[in-house]
Amino acid sequence: MSEKINLLNYDREGMQILFESLGEKAFHARQVLKWIHQHKVTGFSEMTDLSKSLRKQLQEVAIVAAPQVVFEQASKDGTRKWIMQLDCNNRIETVLIPEENRATLCISSQVGCALDCSFCSTAQQGFNRNLSVAEIIGQVWVAAKTLGGTRPISNVVLMGMGEPLANLANVQIALNIMRDQLAYGLSKYRVTVSTAGLVPAMQRLAEHADVSLAVSLHAPDDALRDELVPINRKYPIKQLIQACQDFVRNDHKRKVTFEYVMLDGVNDSDRHARALLKLLAQVPAKINLIPFNPFPETRYQRSPQKRIDRFQKILSDGGMNTIMRRTRGGDIDAACGQLVGRVEDKSRRALRQITVNLQERVS
Numbered sequence: 001m002s003e004k005i006n007l008l009n010y011d012r013e014g015m016q017i018l019f020e021s022l023g024e025k026a027f028h029a030r031q032v033l034k035w036i037h038q039h040k041v042t043g044f045s046e047m048t049d050l051s052k053s054l055r056k057q058l059q060e061v062a063i064v065a066a067p068q069v070v071f072e073q074a075s076k077d078g079t080r081k082w083i084m085q086l087d088c089n090n091r092i093e094t095v096l097i098p099e100e101n102r103a104t105l106c107i108s109s110q111v112g113c114a115l116d117c118s119f120c121s122t123a124q125q126g127f128n129r130n131l132s133v134a135e136i137i138g139q140v141w142v143a144a145k146t147l148g149g150t151r152p153i154s155n156v157v158l159m160g161m162g163e164p165l166a167n168l169a170n171v172q173i174a175l176n177i178m179r180d181q182l183a184y185g186l187s188k189y190r191v192t193v194s195t196a197g198l199v200p201a202m203q204r205l206a207e208h209a210d211v212s213l214a215v216s217l218h219a220p221d222d223a224l225r226d227e228l229v230p231i232n233r234k235y236p237i238k239q240l241i242q243a244c245q246d247f248v249r250n251d252h253k254r255k256v257t258f259e260y261v262m263l264d265g266v267n268d269s270d271r272h273a274r275a276l277l278k279l280l281a282q283v284p285a286k287i288n289l290i291p292f293n294p295f296p297e298t299r300y301q302r303s304p305q306k307r308i309d310r311f312q313k314i315l316s317d318g319g320m321n322t323i324m325r326r327t328r329g330g331d332i333d334a335a336c337g338q339l340v341g342r343v344e345d346k347s348r349r350a351l352r353q354i355t356v357n358l359q360e361r362v363s
């Protein structure tokens with residue numbers, strides 16, 4: 001039974017190949033994609049423009065199975081959060097942020113995260129595994145189905161749990177489905193992949209997907225970034241900026257969004273702002289300042305609002321398009337860096353931490 005093919009795992013090309021391998025015409029892929037993603041139909045008997053025999057065959061070999069919603073919460077400010085169960089030990093979180101004329105869905109790409117950024121609560125959870133295509137696109141499917149209406153979701157950002165570029169093979173197919181006119185039909189400016197800076201995968205993304213890029217920068221120099229975003233030790237700022245330049249090279253309308261979390265007394269001085277301006281003069285850029293969202297046992301604090309305003313002013317006066325991300329959904333732990341889901345940590349980070357603590361005590 002469980003060996004059935006989950007059709008949520010396939011983009012248009014994959015589904016065409018699948019139909020051909022079933023001895024059917026490839027064009028049925030178009031019909032089925034529409035049924036699944038536009039009409040949110042999961043039962044093959046309802047797919048009335050398919051022949052009876054094809055419907056029967058699909059019933060025997062395939063299913064449409066999205067992640068199970070175990071919990072749904074709505075914030076006072078309209079933000080909604082879904083907790084989805086993947087298998088017995090793993091849960092992920094998906095957040096919808098409605099604004100006046102758009103609704104942005106923030107989705108997860110991995111269970112936990114292996115990158116260990118020092119200010120992120122997902123990092124504390126450790127890492128378990130990559131999400132499948134069905135689990136990634138399934139979050140969009142579930143949210144759109146719950147919300148109803150014709151185009152309930154205007155933007156998708158891969159800024160939930162996980163590092164999307166560490167799961168590029170699956171993320172790529174999910175992006176194809178988001179962009180496909182037969183599915184969600186989102187424009188390349190409305191689908192954004194956020195990365196902590198996996199340079200080789202950024203290059204692959206640029207070659208294979210037509211989407212927007214956000215980079216979690218958080219520091220203007222390597223010494224500080226090494227500390228906040230440890231992947232910087234492998235791919236330092238110079239390489240990262242080069243990859244950003246390459247990403248936007250063929251599209252003069254495109255800008256890279258640089259995310260910058262405001263950490264009190266760590267990366268929020270006037271000097272940092274000026275260094276940031278200098279660094280980003282090399283790329284078509286906009287900056288998204290994110291007030292730090294605290295979580296239990298963090299050593300950081302959010303910069304005071306006056307400091308954030310001053311930081312933003314230096315950037316704006318320097319000609320940089322800068323916005324401050326309003327914290328949304330804080331009352332339901334749905335804000336940036338607060339998504340924790342439930343992760344059965346396979347990286348054994350917790351164990352390593354205990355060992356380190358013990359060693360410190362002994363020495």
Ligand code: SAH
Pocket residue numbers: 117119120121158159160161162163164194195196214215216259260261290291292293294295336337338
């Ligand atoms: N791994 C990807 C996707 C996660 S996106 C990336 O790093 O870009 C989540 C965004 O929220 C990132 O910019 C991340 O740095 C930021 N973030 C993480 N923890 C945060 C916190 N506690 N407060 C505010 N922003 C945080």
